Structures are given as structure tokens and as C-alpha cells.
Amino acid sequence: MTLQPKGPPLTQDNETLPLRPSHRSDIFWLCLRIGALSFGGAVVAWLNREMVQRRRWMSDNDFFKDLSAARMLPGTTAANIVAFLGYRLHGVRGAVIGLVGLLIGPLLITLLIAYGYDHLKGPIFDGALEGGAAAAIGPFAQLALRSVGNAGFAWYALVVMAGCAGAAIAGMTLVGTVVCGILVSFTLVSRFGGENA
Amino acid sequence: MPDRFALLTDLAAVFTPLSLTAFGGGMAVISEIRNQTVDMHAWVSPAQFLALFAIARGAPGPGSMMLATMIGWQVMGPWGAVVATLAMFLPSTAFSIGVAVAWKRYRDRLFVKRLERALLPIGAGLLLAGLASLIRLTSVSWVLLAIALMSSVVCILRPSIHPMGVIGVGALINLGAMLLP
Numbered sequence: 001m002t003l004q005p006k007g008p009p010l011t012q013d014n015e016t017l018p019l020r021p022s023h024r025s026d027i028f029w030l031c032l033r034i035g036a037l038s039f040g041g042a043v044v045a046w047l048n049r050e051m052v053q054r055r056r057w058m059s060d061n062d063f064f065k066d067l068s069a070a071r072m073l074p075g076t077t078a079a080n081i082v083a084f085l086g087y088r089l090h091g092v093r094g095a096v097i098g099l100v101g102l103l104i105g106p107l108l109i110t111l112l113i114a115y116g117y118d119h120l121k122g123p124i125f126d127g128a129l130e131g132g133a134a135a136a137i138g139p140f141a142q143l144a145l146r147s148v149g150n151a152g153f154a155w156y157a158l159v160v161m162a163g164c165a166g167a168a169i170a171g172m173t174l175v176g177t178v179v180c181g182i183l184v185s186f187t188l189v190s191r192f193g194g195e196n197a
Numbered sequence: 198m199p200d201r202f203a204l205l206t207d208l209a210a211v212f213t214p215l216s217l218t219a220f221g222g223g224m225a226v227i228s229e230i231r232n233q234t235v236d237m238h239a240w241v242s243p244a245q246f247l248a249l250f251a252i253a254r255g256a257p258g259p260g261s262m263m264l265a266t267m268i269g270w271q272v273m274g275p276w277g278a279v280v281a282t283l284a285m286f287l288p289s290t291a292f293s294i295g296v297a298v299a300w301k302r303y304r305d306r307l308f309v310k311r312l313e314r315a316l317l318p319i320g321a322g323l324l325l326a327g328l329a330s331l332i333r334l335t336s337v338s339w340v341l342l343a344i345a346l347m348s349s350v351v352c353i354l355r356p357s358i359h360p361m362g363v364i365g366v367g368a369l370i371n372l373g374a375m376l377l378p
Contacts, residue, residue, distance in 0.1 A: 038257045042360045053356065065313050068320035073296060074219045075289025076259035083290055087297040095294045103286065106258020107266060111278055113256055114270035127375045128368040129252075134341040135367020137331050138348025139360045144324040145353060151317040160315075164322025169329050178319060185315035193314060 022057045024090050028101040030055075031082060036105025043078035043102075045139035047085065048146065057089060064150045072178055078102065156188035204273050205280050207238065212265050212284035219261065219289060230264060240272045262286050340374040 034046050044067065051057045066088065070080035079099060086098030113120065151157050160181060167177045211233045219226040227250070234240045241249065249271070253264035262285050269281025303309045335341040344367045351358060 036257055037361055042364070043259070046360050049356070049360075064317055064320060068313075068316035069296065069300065070293065071320055071323060072316070073289070073293050074217050075293060076219070076262055076286075078259045079262070079286060079290050080293040083293040084297045084300075087294060087301070092294060092298065095297065099290060103258065103262070106256060106263060107282060110253070110256050110258065110263045110266045111270070111275065113252055114267050114278060123375065124372065127372045130341060131344055131371025132364045132368035134335045134344040134371065135348040135364045136360070137328070137335065137345040138350075138352035138363050140324075140331065141328055141349035142352040142356055144321070144328045147317075147321040147324050151321040157318040160318040161322040161325070164319050165325040165329070166322075168323055168326030174323075177323070181319040181322070182312075182315060185319055186311060189311050189315045193311065 018056070019058060020056050022055070022089050024094060024097055026055075027086055027089060027094055028097045031086075031098045031101030032105055035102035036109065038078075038106070042136045042139040044081060045143040047078075047081065048143055049139075051085060058085070060146065060150050062088065064147050067147070154192070156185075156192050160185040160188065201273065201276075205276065208269055208272060208277055208281045209284040211238065212281050213288055216285050216288040217292065226261060227264070230261070230268070234268050241268060245271065340371055344370055 030050055034043060034050065038046060048060075048063055052060050052063050063085070066084035067077075067081055070077050070084055073080050079102065082098040082102050083095045086095035088094075090097070148161065151161060163184070164177055164181045167180070168174070215226045215229060215233070218229075231246055235243055235246050246268075249267040250264060253260045253267055256263050262282060265281040265285035266278045269277035269279070271277075272281070300309070332342070332345055335345045348363050348367055352360075352363060
């Protein structure tokens, strides 16, 4: 398979390394590839891997800021974050180009599947689907760890993190969790976040 | 043909509001999509809905959007698919671009800086919760649970590994476990 792109190796800590410029067409082709191959819904993890870890178009901090906003807004997180990342890189055009790239592949593939759906049904198809979906949790776990590291280990950050995770796991609605989280977190950051916050 | 046109506007009328209320990602409105398309409009049967859901999760791209595509197709072929997809995708995405523009304009305000920092741990906490719920979903079978845990360990220890490889191996392991006596 030729999925492995040619590029610099992944870096563990790229906050200190210089960022690289991106072209609009790069955004389109990267999003097209990620969109069309993102079986199991690992889009965000894959975007982080390619845009931050491999290509260094932006820092982890920028990425996770955009991810927080994308998760808060209504709609699919993957599409929202591409709108934000594309806008960050190349303005409104970057956002639109990224979105078209991200969605055109899945749309065509899903239309094909819809067309041939009755022929694909069966234990083999379902088994492969389930196994692939379970394995897609791995990249998600890596992303979650990176995001924890990026949020930092100040006590107030840890309190908010644990509180939001606990509330969400306990079944609190997302809107409620986010609203309470913002109120508490904003208060704590303003009070204890130091000079630059 | 007025009937077909009415069906298309029905599709748009169902998915557009869902698009704008899908806080927390598309998966948050799955139950509402089910209510609307299975119970209220009877466009698909409950069993059909489950099958479409599994395919939408397995197909590339955002799951909820692809679910809208599949349901649109069931209702009215390719045109239904296109209308349902756009209705599910355009409103929320246009809104996101608008917020991104406003966000950048006010980036240097102290309020926005604090808000950005305040949002980071919330996002991290929600990702952890999402991870927990995904792992719980796989606990229906020990094979799936083992695949999920193994792939997590591998991806954390070796971040450079390619997601498609991990997913492909997972699919093969589950198939192998099914086919073994």
C-alpha cells in the first residue's frame, strides 16, 4: 500500500520546532485522503498526526484549541475541526477546500455502498466492520493522551478535566457538561492562571 | 413531480434542525434521527436503521452524515441521498466557519485568551469520556475488547504507526476469531 506519505518523521515534541507553510492544494489532498480512508471514525486523530506531528503546519496547542471549539459547536466534530484548521491555515477558502476534500470521498463511497448494500450484507462484512471499528479506538486513545498533556497538569486543569470526564461518563448531557465546565474552568483560569491568562 | 419534491423538502426539514442541534458531534443526535426517520416518518424499518447505522460507522467519513446519506438513499435514491447529506452537513459547517472567523478577529482579547485556555481541559476530559464509552461499546465481545486495548497500547507506544494498518489488522483479527471453530 502507498498510504505512507513521504515526509519528515513524526516528532514527539514539536512545540519547539519551527512550523512549516502549507499550500491550499496540500490541504485539499490531505483532507481527501483522510476523509476517504477514515474508516472507523479516526479523522481527528489522523488530522493531528498529519498536520501537527508530521507536517508541523501548526502546534499541538493550536490544534487542541481548535478541537475544543469544534467539539463545542453543533455538528460533526471532524467537519467542524477541518473548518477551523482550514481557516487557520488559509482563511475561508482554506476551510471550504478542506471541507470539500474531507467529504467528497466518503460521500461517493457511501453512495456506492448504498447502491450495493444488499450484496455486501453478511457475517464476513459485519465481522470485518466490527473488528476495524474496535481497532480504530487505538488512534483515538493516543489523541486523548496528547490532549491531556497539552491541557497541562496545573491543579485547576486536572480538576476540570476529571470533572468533565466524570460528568460525561455519568451521563450528564453534553450541553450541560460544557456549560458547567466553561463556567468553572474560566473562573479558575482567570483567578489562578497567572499573568498571561 | 410535486410528490417527489415534497419528499425532498421533508428530508431537508428533518435533517437541517438536527444538524444545528448536534452538540457533541454527530453521534449525539443518533437517537433523534431514529425517532424522526423510523417512528415519525417510517422511512426505514428499525432493523434497516440498525444495519444502516453499522454501515455508516464502518464507512469512511463522519458517521452521522453518512447515516443521513444512507437514509436519504433509502427514501429517494441518489437525489434523496444528496439532499439529506447537505441538510445534515451545510448548516452546522457554515456556522463553524462563521465562528472561526469571529474567533480569529477577537483572538487577542484577554477574554478570548482565557476562554481558549479554559476550553483545553474540557476538551481533554470529553475525549477521555469518549474513550471510556467507546471501550465500553466493545465489551460485548472479549475479542473486540482485546482488539481495542491492544490497538490503544500499540498506538500510544508507537504514534508513528499508520491508522489504516491498525484498523486493517483489527478487522482481520475479528474475522479470524469468527471463522475459527
